[in-house]
Every structure is written in structure tokens, then in C-alpha cells.
Amino acid sequence: MQTTASSLDAVCGQLRETFGFDQFRGRQGDVVERVLAGQSTLAVMPTGAGKSLTYQLPAVMLEGTCLVISPLIALMHDQLRSARANGIRAATLTSADADWRETIDAFRAGALDLLYVAPERASQPQFRDMLHAAPLALFAIDEAHCVSEWGHDFRPDYRQLRPLMDAFPQVPRLALTATADRQTRDDVLAQLGIPADGLVLAGFDRPNIRYTIGHRDNPVRQLTQVMAEHSGPGIVYVPTRRKTEELADKLAAATGRPVRPYHAGLEPERRAANQAAFVASEDMVIVATVAFGMGIDKPDVRFVAHVGIPKSIEGYYQETGRAGRDGDPALATMLWGASDFATARARLEEVPQDRRGAERARLDSLAALVETPGCRRALLLRHFGEDPPAQCGNCDNCLSPPGVTDVTELARKLLSAAYRTGQSFGFGHLQKVLTGAADERVRQRGHDSLSVFGIVGSDEAPLLQPLSRALQARGALVSTEHGGLALGGDATAILKGEQPVAIVVPPKRSRGRRGDSTPNPVGDPLFEALRALRKELADEAQVPPYVVFHDATLRAMAQARPASLAELSRIPGVGAKKLEAYGDRFLRVLGEN
Structure with a gap:
């Protein structure tokens, strides 16, 4: 189908009839135009930009069925409900579907606009044989970054999609993702056989999301505050299964809101029930590991909170992108601690040598994000290759610019203390040594006779803890297996005076603004x-x-x-x-x- 002026009128008419919209958002129209013209495309569009419309609309207009490859059953069923509500003839073919015979019959009869399958099924020879029984209009590969080893969610089954699509050379391909840096984008194009000029890059900015990042001191109190200011659904990400249930119970008791846990270790029935309850709710909060969310297309999530750092800056972008998909104001907040970076840097030793450099760079990007005194959004967008304005006006640093202080000399003192005490003591001990505290353990170790004993005065002492966190985030201080702090990264350069160190002075606490974060801001x-x-x-x-x-x-x-x-x-x-x-x-x- 060539998109002439008359056919563009038809496209806009179908957009209005099926979805109720008079115009496309962002780059949606460019992607739809390419698909209708039979051109294979990789569309990188931010979460909430309406990626599913770019294949659902062509599926209604083109002859044949659009095959959608999606990584999770829950995501497929979520999109299935929405498609059918708009009058689109859609079905899923998954292990959870009892009506698979009817679905296959409907496909063979040409009675489906959309057929959703998982990559594991799509790569099976018998499934490929079935596809020859009826015309195909399009291959749509959702979460396409999963095909790349450079992506943060690599799925080996995605590598089997290229042979399937090559068996139907006349059928165009549409790969969709919200999270792919330049290296990952190039790899996705190559792995899926999409020409380099088929890239449609819609940008990564989510202007309706407010980004805030702060030190974690009392997560229950901090999250209770977030929940008080955001009455709609929310997601809280925590690093371990045990903490999901523990934190869910505490938040429910503290707020009276419905709060449920979600992690891979829950009984399947309870896990499914909690997810279904959250999807249907207008005020529930789910406390989860990162196993939760990829299969959720819930548009009205009003906040996403991280208790701890995510695995990568790409993971952070994807997880925070689950907030505010409906375009209404939403919050993405992170509560971090120095131990998060210590754990993450220790895990780098388990990464294959050929990938360690890239993973270290990703972790350094996260450290820069939590420590920056500048615009969070600008730093995030620059990571994905964009050139944003210096300030966004909708992150904590833009709304309340923090002070910045040079602590190079204090950093040299702290690193010297770590070195001279044998690189085996934690921050609390180093703080006592540096401030000259009268402490029995310090005396027993003979650390009161060191040259670094008592060299930090009362004016500098309050900066030691934020400095320690900053040095651990950047890797200049690293945790030992027994909980001590040792020198690492650029510590030697700092000690020699070759590397300056500055830290953010956290602003005083202020209550967040609400009003524009609620579904009904004027109380109508x-x-x-x-x-x-x-x-x-x-x-x-x-x-x-x-x-x-x-x-x-x-x-x-x-x-x-x-x-x-x-x-x-x-x-x-x-x-x-x-x-x-x-x-x-x-x-x-x-x-x-």
C-alpha cells in the first residue's frame, strides 16, 4: 500500500474510527507510513509513546495477519484486551490459552488482524509451517532489544527470529523498543535483517515524569511520603525477594493502602493473583523485584520507586518508564546507598571478561546519575546519544538546585585513613579515626597514633558520610568481603592531587507537590x-x-x-x-x- 494523499486520508480516518484520535503522536505516523509502504523498520520510541498502535493500525488496514512476537504472556494478554476493546480481531497463542485450536482455525481462515506469540513458539518449525497456511501482513517484534547481547534483557530465543522471517521475504518487519543505546540499535538492525536506513528514532524523553534521587535512610518513611503524595497505582522495586514481602507488609500497615508483593519465588497462583489485582486497581502499590513490569502495559501508574540502584541505566530507564504511560504527571524516585554500588561492583567480577568493560561503563553512568548536581533528565538523555537542554525543569536538581562543594582535600584524608588503617575497616571506624574520637577500638588498634588521627575538624566532619557514598559510587572506595573499605578506581589519582572531587550538598527536605499528580486535580x-x-x-x-x-x-x-x-x-x-x-x-x- 503506497501512502498517497488519498491513502493518508484513509489512514487518518481509520485512526479516528479504531482508536478515536484525530492525529498521531510523535513519530507514530512516520512508522505507520513505512509499514504500510512495506518497508522494514526499527522504531525506538519512549515508553508511553504508543508503540503498539504502529502495528495495530496497519494490521487493521492490511490484508493478512500481523504476527506479534512478544516476550511475556502477561504482556500479550494485556495488549489483547486493549486491542479487542477497540474492535481489532486479535488472539494469543500461548501455553496459557485453552482455546488454541480455535485460534489456529481463525488464523487459517484469515479471521485475525493480530496474532500474539512468544519467541520460543515462533522459532519452532511446526509453527513456521502453520504460517504458510494464510497470508501474513507484518512481523512485529516487541521489546526488540532482547535480540542483542549488548541489550540489558538479552533473550537467546530472539536470535531464532531471523530464520523465521527470512522464510517470508515479502513480509515487512517492524522491531520496537524503548531502550536501546547506539551499540544495541546497530546490533538489533543486523540481527533482525533490517536495513540501516530503516531506523526511526523518536527520542527518549518522557517529559511528564519527574525524576528524583536521594540517599536511602528510612525507606518505609520515605515511601510512605511518596504514597501520601500520589494516590494512584505505584510500583516499588527492591533488590531481593525477601525484602518485597517485608516492605509490602510495612507499607500496608503504615499507609492503609492496598500493597502486595511480587517476585519469582511466590507460588504461581499468588503471583498471578497479585499481578491481576494490581492491573485492575486504581490505587494499589506493588512491591516487586525487576521480574515484575515487563509484562505490564498499565497506563495509569503514578509513581515508580527504586529502593536501591537498578542493574543498569538502561534498566532504570525502562523501569521508570512504566510510570505515566497515559501522559499524565508521574514520579520516578530512587533511594540509594553506598552499599548498592559496592555490591554491583563486586558482581562485575562474575561478568565475562569481554563484557566487563561495557558493564563497568554502565555502572559508572548510574553513579554519575545519582551524584550529579545538574539536570538528571539531561544526563539520562545524553547517555542515549541525545543533545538535550541543560535543564528540564522537572527533576529534583532543576526544581531545587543543590549546592556543590569541593572536597578534594577531605577525600585525600579519607582515602589516606583507609590506606593507613590497612584497608580493612568500615566507614564508621575511619570516621572515628579522622575526627579523633575517644574510642577503645581505635586505641587498641593503635590508630590513635596515626598521622591521620584527628585531622578532620568539626566543620568538615558532616561531609564525611556523603563523601564516602560518592567515593564508593564512583569506585574510588570499594568494599572488601569483610565489610572494610579499600582503595580502587581513581583513588591513587585523588591521593596524588591529580583528580579533583566535588560532592552535592543535599538540599533540606521539603514536602513534594501534589495536585498535578492526581487523576482529578481540580476535584470535579x-x-x-x-x-x-x-x-x-x-x-x-x-x-x-x-x-x-x-x-x-x-x-x-x-x-x-x-x-x-x-x-x-x-x-x-x-x-x-x-x-x-x-x-x-x-x-x-x-x-x-
Whole structure:
């Protein structure tokens, strides 16, 4: 299909009829145009930019079935609900589907616009044989960074997709991802057989997300504050399975909100129930390991919190990107400690030698992100090769610029203390030595006779702890197996005076702003009535409320107050199928309020 002026009119008409939108967002239109023209494409689009629309719309317009390869069953089922709610003929073919015979019959009969499968199934010879039974319109590879060993979520089964697609050379390929640096993008293009000029780079910025990063001192209190300021759904990422259940119980007790744990060690039934409850809820918080989230396409998550550092800056971008997919204001906050970096740097020794340099660079990028006094968003976007403005106006450092102080001499004192005490003592002991504390253990070790004893005065002493965290984040101080601190990284250069050290002076605590973070910032009772109807309809259909309509659509209804189906059809997000299914009941509520 060539996109002439007349066919572009048809594309926009189909966009309005199926999804209820009058225009594309961002680079969506460029991707759809390439797909309809039969051109293979790698689209790198930020989470929440509407990647699924770029294959769902062509699937409705093209002859044949669009085969969607997706990594997780939960993600497929989530997208299946949304596609069917928009009137798209869609099905999944997974180990969790009892209706697989009906799905295969529907595919053979040409009665499917979309067929979702996992890469493990797509690579099987018998599945490839089945695909020859009916015309294919498109291969859509979701989470395409999984095909690259340079990506942060490498999945070997994705490497088997190229032979499958090569067996259908006339069928275009659309690879989709939100997280791929330059090296990963080049690898994805090569691995999936997409020409280099097929890259559509939509950028990585998520302007509706506010980034905040701070030191972890009392995570229950800190997260309780976040939950008080964000009444909608939230995700809290923690590093271990044990901590998910422990923290979930404490947050539930402290806030009275519904809070559930999620990790791979839970019984499958409980894990599935917790995920389903979160997807359907409008206020639940889930405390999870990173095993949670890749299969969730929930648009109304109002905050994502990390208790500890993520595995990489790409992982951080992807995980925080699960907030605010509906475009409404959302928060991404990280609570970190020096021990997080100590653990991460120790794990580098387990990484194969040929990948260690790249992984160390990723960890250094995370250290720079948590320690920067400048714009968090700018640093994040520069990591992905963009050239952003110096300030974003929507991160903690832009909203409350921190002070920066030169601590080069203090750093030399701290590193000297670590060295002269044998590189086997923790920060608490080094602090006592440097400040000249009257401590029995210091005297027993003879450390009160060292040249570094008492060389830090009361004016510098408060800076020792943030300095220690900063040196551990950058790797100049590293933890020993017994919990001591040893010299590493650029410590020698700092000691010689060849490397300056500056740290951020944390700003005083201030309560975060709310208001714009809630679904109903102006407290409109009509909006609440529309939300109540949405919940009722969602319960009847056994789907999450956002499958019926997003909050933004309800706010537009409350503002415009349409009085007829024709007027309601002009509200963004109200497509033909949803107008037919829900229109009369929403008009009734609009008329009564």
C-alpha cells in the first residue's frame, strides 16, 4: 500500500474510527507510513509513546495477519484486551490459552488482524509451517532489544527470529523498543535483517515524569511520603525477594493502602493473583523485584520507586518508564546507598571478561546519575546519544538546585585513613579515626597514633558520610568481603592531587507537590462520576478500568460535556467500537451531573 494523499486520508480516518484520535503522536505516523509502504523498520520510541498502535493500525488496514512476537504472556494478554476493546480481531497463542485450536482455525481462515506469540513458539518449525497456511501482513517484534547481547534483557530465543522471517521475504518487519543505546540499535538492525536506513528514532524523553534521587535512610518513611503524595497505582522495586514481602507488609500497615508483593519465588497462583489485582486497581502499590513490569502495559501508574540502584541505566530507564504511560504527571524516585554500588561492583567480577568493560561503563553512568548536581533528565538523555537542554525543569536538581562543594582535600584524608588503617575497616571506624574520637577500638588498634588521627575538624566532619557514598559510587572506595573499605578506581589519582572531587550538598527536605499528580486535580465531581461508571463497566467486562477509557478521556468528557453520540465521538480516545459499547451509558451520567 503506497501512502498517497488519498491513502493518508484513509489512514487518518481509520485512526479516528479504531482508536478515536484525530492525529498521531510523535513519530507514530512516520512508522505507520513505512509499514504500510512495506518497508522494514526499527522504531525506538519512549515508553508511553504508543508503540503498539504502529502495528495495530496497519494490521487493521492490511490484508493478512500481523504476527506479534512478544516476550511475556502477561504482556500479550494485556495488549489483547486493549486491542479487542477497540474492535481489532486479535488472539494469543500461548501455553496459557485453552482455546488454541480455535485460534489456529481463525488464523487459517484469515479471521485475525493480530496474532500474539512468544519467541520460543515462533522459532519452532511446526509453527513456521502453520504460517504458510494464510497470508501474513507484518512481523512485529516487541521489546526488540532482547535480540542483542549488548541489550540489558538479552533473550537467546530472539536470535531464532531471523530464520523465521527470512522464510517470508515479502513480509515487512517492524522491531520496537524503548531502550536501546547506539551499540544495541546497530546490533538489533543486523540481527533482525533490517536495513540501516530503516531506523526511526523518536527520542527518549518522557517529559511528564519527574525524576528524583536521594540517599536511602528510612525507606518505609520515605515511601510512605511518596504514597501520601500520589494516590494512584505505584510500583516499588527492591533488590531481593525477601525484602518485597517485608516492605509490602510495612507499607500496608503504615499507609492503609492496598500493597502486595511480587517476585519469582511466590507460588504461581499468588503471583498471578497479585499481578491481576494490581492491573485492575486504581490505587494499589506493588512491591516487586525487576521480574515484575515487563509484562505490564498499565497506563495509569503514578509513581515508580527504586529502593536501591537498578542493574543498569538502561534498566532504570525502562523501569521508570512504566510510570505515566497515559501522559499524565508521574514520579520516578530512587533511594540509594553506598552499599548498592559496592555490591554491583563486586558482581562485575562474575561478568565475562569481554563484557566487563561495557558493564563497568554502565555502572559508572548510574553513579554519575545519582551524584550529579545538574539536570538528571539531561544526563539520562545524553547517555542515549541525545543533545538535550541543560535543564528540564522537572527533576529534583532543576526544581531545587543543590549546592556543590569541593572536597578534594577531605577525600585525600579519607582515602589516606583507609590506606593507613590497612584497608580493612568500615566507614564508621575511619570516621572515628579522622575526627579523633575517644574510642577503645581505635586505641587498641593503635590508630590513635596515626598521622591521620584527628585531622578532620568539626566543620568538615558532616561531609564525611556523603563523601564516602560518592567515593564508593564512583569506585574510588570499594568494599572488601569483610565489610572494610579499600582503595580502587581513581583513588591513587585523588591521593596524588591529580583528580579533583566535588560532592552535592543535599538540599533540606521539603514536602513534594501534589495536585498535578492526581487523576482529578481540580476535584470535579463529574469526573468522579465518570470514573465510577468506568469501574462498573470494567467489572462487568472483567477488564482493567483503563481498557474502557483512560483518565485523560474522562477528563475531556467532563470538560466538553457532550450531549449526543456524535459529540461524544469527537472526544479523543472514543473510537467507534467503544462509542457503540459504552456511549449511551456515559451520556446518561453526563446528563445527570
